[in-house]
Amino acid sequence: MTRIVIAGAGLSGLSLAAHLAVMDHRHPVIVVDDGRDPLSAKAWASWSDRPGLLDAAACRWFDQIRVHVNGTTKVLRLGRYRYRVVRGGDLATAVRRLTDPLRHFTFQEGHVDRIEDDGVVVDGRHLRARWVFDSVVGPAEEPPADALLSFRGWRVRAERAVFDAEIPTLFDFRTPQVRGASFVYVLPDDAHHALVEHTSFMAPGAAADEAAQREALAEYLTEVVGAGRYEIEREEHAALPLRAGRVERRNGNVLTIGARGGLLKASTGFSYQRVQRDSAAIAESLHRHGHPFALPAEPARFRVFDGVLLDVVMREPAQLERAFGALFRYRTAEPALRFLDEATTPAQEWRLFAGMPAATYLAAARHRLVSS
Ligand SMILES: Cc1cc2nc3c(=O)[nH]c(=O)nc-3n(C[C@H](O)[C@H](O)[C@H](O)COP(=O)(O)OP(=O)(O)OC[C@H]3O[C@@H](n4cnc5c(N)ncnc54)[C@H](O)[C@@H]3O)c2cc1C
Structure with a gap:
């Protein structure tokens, strides 16, 4: 029996599991994750112009966005698109709803030590597989990063009702340019609660100036938004390497997926919708050709x-x-x-x-x- 191992149960591993689950096959699929990045702390925003397999996982849908650019604020409708937010826990629930009734899916806790052509080494033990999908180790050589997307976000509770619960702000350039081109992104929960994120495009290798990012967020909340007193309920930060170069995804029977597979869009850092499309294409290739490599060529x-x-x-x-x-x-x-x-x-x-x-x-x- 052809066994499939998915290394990593984050965005790409779970999405692929879901797309494999709706495919008519009975190959055993094992999804391995060591739990280092709890899903409960994650959420992905993205836009799409069509229904998707995992739409039930979305907790918010928006049909307008706000942008502030070149001195003007505009509210834009999204036409055929919708902007939506998927929380990690909800994604896991939606995927398990598809995989749990199927006896050939197993979710295993374990640390992936290594990935080999004929399987995966998990906690020192070799797990044989015909096809391996890797979101944790990555290719031996990644193209150099063209830039770093450095962001620091605060989930805040504002004293004043300043957030527009129905309209996220995709970018607002009324912020100091901290070590590179910067804007603020606002994802509202309601009039008092929002994720307010400072985002900068920095040179590869540059270190984020944490104090300046926090200062920019504080200034945005008080001077631009007029939030009054506010409480920071949670802070998140990350620096994503942005690579415009093509990543070689296949190595023997192993295919990289997710960020390791080069699916982060280099000009935005978004990957959710690309991961959905990629997962569907992998499942389709397995179904039609018996291997996962017949993926549509992306226009260079x-x-x-x-x-x-x-x-x-x-x-x-x-x-x-x-x-x-x-x-x-x-x-x-x-x-x-x-x-x-x-x-x-x-x-x-x-x-x-x-x-x-x-x-x-x-x-x-x-x-x-x-x-x-
Ligand atoms: C803070 C943050 C916010 C983001 N927000 C958005 C957004 O709103 N919209 C969007 O489109 N993109 C967003 N991104 C970019 C991108 O979509 C995410 O990084 C996405 O999670 C990438 O998916 P992935 O499957 O490649 O990696 P992950 O989702 O990180 O999954 C990797 C999984 O592998 C596991 N793992 C790692 N190493 C091992 C190991 N050795 N053994 C076993 N398990 C292991 C981890 O526990 C994790 O569950 C964001 C990125 C970050 C960092």
């Missing part, structure tokens, strides 16, 4: 766009606001979201780029293409 130009944007922003941080301003200049956010979803046509892309300084971007594109 989007990696070039992401790399060029990061190059420009690393050199001239103020260009991030201009670029976001150009992408989100339409009546709805749909054209921008479709572009970030990598689902636009070249003609649509040229129209979107029209608001950006052509010479700066062409010079960066030439440099990137020559040095690649």
Whole structure:
């Protein structure tokens, strides 16, 4: 019997398990996780223009976003898209609802020591498998990071009713630029509670200035939002390496998934929706071809766009606001979201780029293409 091992039960491991569960097969699937990153502490926001297998896991849905860019605040409808939030615990519940009735799924607690071509070493014991999906170890060589996305978020309770419960703020540039291009993201729970996150694009290897990030958050809450007194209920922070280069995902019978598989979008740091699409494609490939490697080729130009944007922003941080301003200049956010979803046509892309300084971007594109 063909055994499948999924290393890691985070976003990509769980999503893949769900997509395998709805596939008509009886291969044993073992999902291994050592519990170092508790799901209860995680939540993912993302946008999508179509129904998804794990939609039941979403706890919030929004059909508008707010952006503050180039001195103006705009509320944009999302057109065919919806913005949604999935909490880690709810994702696990939705996945277990699909896998629990199936006897061939096992969730195992264990530390993945190593991944080999014929299986996985878990707590010193070899677990044989035909196919291994790896979200914990990664490829031997990752392309260099083009930038770091450093963010620090506070879940706050504000004295005043200042948050708009129905409209998240995707980016607000009314914040000091801390070690690079920066904006604030606000995900509201209700009028008094929200996740307020300071996000900066920094050079690879740069260290976040924690004090400056906290100062920027405090200033945003008091000066920009007018929150009055506020309490910080929880703080989260991370620095995600952003890589525009293609990651070699396959090594023998092993396929990397999730962030290790290069599924973080280099210009945004989002991966939730890409992981859903990737999981569906892997399950489809196994079903049709008996192996998981027949994945749709991604159009190479989007990696070039992401790399060029990061190059420009690393050199001239103020260009991030201009670029976001150009992408989100339409009546709805749909054209921008479709572009970030990598689902636009070249003609649509040229129209979107029209608001950006052509010479700066062409010079960066030439440099990137020559040095690649
Ligand atoms: C704080 C934060 C917030 C983010 N917010 C968003 C967001 O809102 N929207 C979005 O699209 N993206 C977001 N991202 C980016 C990305 O979607 C997440 O990082 C996502 O969780 C990546 O999925 P993954 O499966 O690759 O990794 P993870 O979800 O981190 O899963 C990896 C799993 O492997 C386990 N593990 C690790 N090492 C071992 C080992 N040796 N043995 C066994 N188990 C192991 C861990 O316990 C974990 O459960 C965020 C990232 C961070 C860090």
